Amino acid sequence: MITFTINGKEVRGQDGWTILEVARWNGIEIPTLCHHGALEPYGACRLCVVEVNDGKRSRVVISCMYPIRPGIQVQTESPRVANVRRWIIQLLLDESPESPKIQELAKTFGVTPSRFKKAGVDFACHLCGLCVRACQEVVGVQVLTFGNRGLRKAITSPFNAASKECLGCGTCTYICPTGAMDQVFQRVKG
């Protein structure tokens, strides 16, 4: 067992566990978007950031992937953590102001839309990749993928076309946190 602290409270976990796993086991709330217990962690949304002091230096890491180590001191609400989290929610909210899941997050953290708020988008995709990972790791058909990069990055199927391999199982729409997958799914299953 590995012993360390979260917000000053001593906690313990097995070797190989992540900070997020230990935190949730102990009832400490850390928000996530791209995390799902059935899938490999991906580390894209960065909502689950925490500050870790390993005795040498203090840095901001993502709790869903950071393996616990003896003696580390974890802060889930430090000013640096709060600043990252607030900005991520701000950016997400401005991208898809109508998404219920994002609205809920915004409400919890007291974030309101800014002057850069996008108009006309109800369910923007935030590229959390749950659908892609579910399609690959759970369903095993590897139809969905990330296409392109940067601001043009999007969830697609090859050639943006209907796929022969798609089973039409709908796992992707089920797991999608924002509802953006519905449209893509219609196109992919053909």
Place this chain on the structure above:
Amino acid sequence: MSVTFKALENILEHYPPSSEHLISALQDVQAKFKYLPPEAMTAVCDHLGVPLSRGWAVATFYKTFSLEPQGEHDVAVCLGTACHVRGAHNVYEKFRRELEITGQEGTTRDLKFSLRQVRCLGCCSMAPVAQVDEEIHGNLSQRKAGHLLRTYRTR
């Protein structure tokens, strides 16, 4: 150039069926056809035993690859830092106007030129520079850019 079985076979025979060769094989296809024809991409993925979704992800991620046929002459204008501080942006806009490219990058209707931006060709001493096909042209101004296109048009 149309996609022939022979042309593809010549490329694929260099690669044992393993996913690590995906990018290299696609680069060869790109060099051969100047873009990635869908049937060629599918053939590469089949040969190497990787899902088509992976081929698609790679082909759209890297700038080397284009999914549409390219113009006869490739005009790559450097917008690296050294070129930028010496006015490359205005030169680029000149190319865009002359070639009537509506987007940031693109191919002329007559398929004569493809215009694209590159970040640093490593010829900073001659900034601003542009590379047309294999040849680098340095110390460009808007006026020289116009001349340059005219010489390639008549070639």
Place this chain on the structure above:
Amino acid sequence: MQITSIDDLQKAKGTGLNQLYPDKPKILVGMATCGRAAGAQRVYDLLHKKAQQEHWDGVVEKTGCIGFCYKEPLVDAIFPGKPRITYGEVTPEIAGALWEELAAGRIPEKQIMARLDMDDMVLNGGPRKFFKGKLKGFLAKTPRYEDLDFFKLQRHIAMRNCGFIDPDNLLHYIARGGYFPLYTTLTTMTPEEVINVVTFAGLRGRGGGGFPTGVKWASCRKAQGWPKYVLCNADEGDPGAYMDRSLIEGDPHAILEGMLIGAYAIGSSEGYIYVRAEYPLAVKTLQRAILSAREAGLLGENIFGTGFNFDIKLNLGGGAFVCGESTALMASIEGKPGEPRAKYVHTVDKGLWNRPSNLNNVETWANVPVIIGKGADWYRDIGTEGSKGTKIFSLVGQVKNVGLVEVPMGVSIKDLVMQVGGGVPENREFKAIQIGGPSGGCIPKEHWDLPIDFDSLWDAGAIMGSGGMIVMDNSTCMVDVAKFFLDFLIDESCGKCIPCRLGLKRMREILEEFSAGKGSLADLDEMESLSEAVKDGSLCALGGSAPNPVLTTLRYFREEYEAHILQQKCPAAVCKELITYTINPELCNGCTACVAECPQDAITGDKKKPHSLDTSLCIKCGACFEVCKFGAVAVA
């Protein structure tokens, strides 16, 4: 020729030296990409053809770039018993005249830049003098390399062979002491000793991070797992930096030898070089070097009969800046999109194919043979307390002597710009120097006494990066520069994590407001807090360092931001929303040059009479400004 023993190596060195310095005249043409861009290929072709046609008893050869990029194309004449003479700006048009003189055994004075009295050799036991006695006539007055302001402060260690050897000739490399350090390593040192030497020498990673190379090697050696990989990062992507390309094009075997020594130290038998496909000449040079090393038995199995095996594969990058990041580079070699992953488990433990992997950049590898050959003490003597050795910089932008320079760590920015670089062009004023590419920062004149090393730059808010140094003068707008780097990074972001993908976009939107004269001072604070969030929250170093250009310009040039926001003015007259072009009727003589260039037909006027510009039609492309020879077009 197989090289499997010290006798073979000595023999190869003898043959190589005879080729490097034959008993007959030799003409060298600098043929790296920068030379070729200036027309060196045509110069070489011409000289080569003439030599053949006229059955000239001499040698015409190509070589790499010695750094004088601003004087390309470069041609060198090496006559037995004479100093080596460097001619600058030998364009194809005047190469014929130069040939006539040289072919007749004469050294013409025209176009001479400098002379070299001896070849320092670095690795090969002391300098080799080119002549005895005293020089007479104009040769005596010709400046030596070390007399030139451009060279005075320089010391070529990584670039030791660039401009001296034919990069495709393995024997040339051996002639200047190459592969002897490898022999010493394999036959007299344990891997631990190699690591100790490199650690004690104080070599730090030249790719930008400055991590101690020996420490990295030691961790990789200790890591569990097999096979282990040794990788070379040649995906030089920083705009304005081209030292790695030049090293590869000028001296590829230095990199191979460095990797061989590193592989022995780490316990690896497989290596990869990941090189930018945008560098076709560098790719070809590496291919040829790997092939010739393999043919000689210097790559492959049982090298020097010691039982040590190592071979190198070449991977071509696909044009993605983010692939310079270690985990993205490894994903790319594996045939995947170049998306970085979290590095909570280090790549020395789990890197390529999840195996222990050691990645160093081109310049780092090129330094390794010298450290082994000359010893750690020799190397430690160069540089500053915390940063040992030399660093290659590409000195570019608004500076007179544009080129590649290799100087000891600790040289000041001022000396680099004013002495080596010869200052900014006439009528302009030094404003800032941008160091470290898109992850670096802009350092203003107030700090130009700063000695350049890893730690001092970090404290100033920049980073060493790969060594691009872009000089900016008063025609450069700092808000525009910040925007330029953000554009670059937005374009190159892989898009995986939100702080980088959306955070940089937001930063860009705020900057866009500034450059249009909108926004408020409160937005500057907002920008700073967003910058911190992007730094802390991003997955990899691309996002983690992306705010640096914004933060340093804010820190050092806040008043320029304020001029945009409060006075709606762009002091450097760059931001299009805030500038207007006008024609000064007193200076305009009606030459009509601008009328011909204006894409909008916005300029009117009779011939030989002052013209006028209709600002409602003007798109501010600057074509008129550029073409006016009389300074009549004003921009403010």
